[in-house]
Amino acid sequence: STAASRLAVYLDELTALGYSREIRTILTPDWGPIIHEHWWPVIRAKDFKCLVVLGQEKRDSADIADQSIAWATNVLPLIRNDLLGIQIVNEQAYFFMPSEYMSWHRRMVPLVRSLVPDVPIVAGDFGHADGRNGIDQWEWLVRAGFAWPGDFDIASLHLTRIDKEGELKRMVSRLKALHGPTQRYWVTEGDWGHL
Secondary structure (H helix, E strand, O other), rough: OOOHHHHHHHHHHHHHHHOOOOOEEEEOOHHHHHHHHOHHHHHOOOOOEEEEOOOOOOOHHHHHHHHHHHHHHHHHHHHHHHEEEEEOOOOOOOOOHHHHHHHHHHHHHHHHHHHHOOEEEEEEEEEEEEEEHHHHHHHHHHHOOOOOOOOOOOOEEEOOOOEEEEEEEHHHHHHHHHHHOOOEEEEEEOOOOOO
């Protein structure tokens, strides 16, 4: 009952602090209808744009494929003018084997591009360290054929726990070696003090 008013306060705080009117939110088949009903009028009224995440895990995306496809087909045209970008799944390496993720992502990309053709697809959500959901997982996907610009338009970086400039420089070096100099990146998660 307080969702809209709380979100309005939060968005007003961001605006007052001088941030861009851009946010990222989940819009999964389970939470999405509630978010669309209660948050979307506020997002639109406050003139914010949104990067939406269509799946948080395998259980709310690929495991309910028909429901996920139906939800995306219904909601994306309704919010197309409010979108910065679309992520098929958040931090996929925690929930999918690489081949499973590629399969699900590639199943969703033609649908998303047909519904909102001018909205970029954002993929990645990986961190700087090797290991689960690390840059080495992303390197494996790209070397296995997961490619820009066909599969995604912008690579998403999660820089949480990077607190040394050298770590960031090593990550940038690996990304340039992997993608070349023209790939676009968005930092979609980080830590306090990163600004």
